[in-house]
Amino acid sequence: MDKQFEILSKEIVYQGFFRVEEYRLKHTLFGGGWSTEIVRELFMRGSCVAVLLYDPDADKVVLIEQFRAGALLNPDKAWVVEIVAGAIEEGETAEQVAYRESMEEAGCEIQQLMVINEFYTTPGGSSEWITLFCGKVDSSQVGGIHGLEHEGEDIWVRAVDFDEVYLMLETGEIESAIPIIAIQWLALNKQKLKQKWGVKTTGELPIT
Numbered sequence: 111m112d113k114q115f116e117i118l119s120k121e122i123v124y125q126g127f128f129r130v131e132e133y134r135l136k137h138t139l140f141g142g143g144w145s146t147e148i149v150r151e152l153f154m155r156g157s158c159v160a161v162l163l164y165d166p167d168a169d170k171v172v173l174i175e176q177f178r179a180g181a182l183l184n185p186d187k188a189w190v191v192e193i194v195a196g197a198i199e200e201g202e203t204a205e206q207v208a209y210r211e212s213m214e215e216a217g218c219e220i221q222q223l224m225v226i227n228e229f230y231t232t233p234g235g236s237s238e239w240i241t242l243f244c245g246k247v248d249s250s251q252v253g254g255i256h257g258l259e260h261e262g263e264d265i266w267v268r269a270v271d272f273d274e275v276y277l278m279l280e281t282g283e284i285e286s287a288i289p290i291i292a293i294q295w296l297a298l299n300k301q302k303l304k305q306k307w308g309v310k311t312t313g314e315l316p317i318t
Contacts, residue, residue: 114138118147129154155231155238159207160195162226162242162292163218165249166309169300170269171293172216172252177264191278193289194218195240204241212245216267217256220245222307226295231287242292246307272300 115137124130131152136145163172171193178190196211198204205223212218226242249269257263270278278284279293296303 111140112138123151151235153236153238155197155236157198157204157239157241158195159198159204159211160193160240160242160288160292161208161212161220161223162193162244162289162296163212163216163220163247163249164244164272164296164303165247165269166300166304166307168249168269169272170249170252171272171275171296172218172247172249172267172269173275173289174215174256175266175268176257187285190286191284191289192286193292195288204243208241208243208245212247214258215256215263215265216252217254218245218247218249218252220247222246224306226292229291240288242288242295244292244296244303272296 115135118134118136120134121132122129123132131154133150133152134147135150136147139145164170165172173191174194175189175191177188181188181190194208194211194215196207196215198207202210208223209220212220223243223245226244228239228241230236231238231240252269253267255265256267257265275284275293276297279290284290284293
């Protein structure tokens with residue numbers, strides 16, 4: 111199949127804290143030929159970064175919690191447990207954002223940084239593209255309230271034992287997709303990661 115699409119028109123239908131664009135388009139079909147014209151609204155989120163902050167010596171994960179408008183239809187769960195994340199601004203690299211957001215949102219200085227994966231979060235309606243990192247930190251002084259006041263951020267930060275973090279995932283206390291992906295990755299790769307970062311451990315070979 112020769113995969114093609116054609117944008118017939120594009121219009122900004124909303125510009126506020128976020129932007130929504132409307133597209134008229136058509137695309138080739140798996141069975142041959144072209145689709146009829148379709149109209150889709152696209153939430154323009156752009157490229158973003160998320161960072162799983164992990165202290166391999168203490169075996170702790172840095173979690174943040176904040177109010178999220180996207181969860182307000184379920185009032186009991188409007189405060190969401192997450193990991194550090196933020197948008198890539200013009201002129202920034204994903205790595206620079208990882209270091210910046212870790213300080214702004216959690217007061218954490220990253221000692222080593224590695225990419226876990228890159229992926230779309232909700233490609234059915236959003237352009238958001240995530241680069242997911244794991245960052246080595248010292249969690250001994252982690253905690254308290256962080257965030258930028260001028261951005262309306264009110265972020266509660268805590269360092270949590272990995273076993274407790276994984277239990278939070280299993281019991282549904284962590285319900286956001288990005289931290290779920292990151293924590294599951296860490297569960298599969300924790301021993302190898304410790305070896306890669308020079309933490310004394312036994313078991314598997316280091317990841318490359």
